Amino acid sequence: MVRGKTVIEKIENTTSRQVTFSKRKGGLFKKAKELGVLCDAQVGVLLFSNTGRLYDYSNSNSGYAALISNLCY
Amino acid sequence: MVRGKTVIEKIENTTSRQVTFSKRKGGLFKKAKELGVLCDAQVGVLLFSNTGRLYDYSNSNSGYAALISNLCY
DNA sequence: GTTCCTATATATAAGTT
């Protein structure tokens, strides 16, 4: 998005990929949080990095479980 | 973010809130998709609007269930 | 409820420390 337009394809360089993951994870969670507040919505975001690590965000009063529960019933 | 800086608090006007929800939902899903491609990550996003409607995005090969499954085991 | 327009706010790639 900046010094050179970003092409949306897998970043092959491991270091760059991890840096981008960290930055965009922060951006995505921020956007999710804003959407929840602005629109009075329940929001959940799940991420598994390609190293298998889990990251998540939720603004649900009852945590992620409540969101999942809504899915199932 | 444009004609007047947006304050992050609940939008009281119902019409405006729904329009913003629709627009930001699109933006959030797009960001989630980009993160998945750029960083080779599995991504899931769940949204419940305040009218109770469910929206979701996932790039998991096996669908959202696979992401949830990873959470549980 | 969606889609286009466009001025401006925001996110962020690459570089630097």
Place this chain on the structure above:
DNA sequence: TAACTTATATATAGGAA
């Protein structure tokens, strides 16, 4: 590694249809 900088790409508020 992680944090800061900043130029630029991108998202988006408000308006209109």
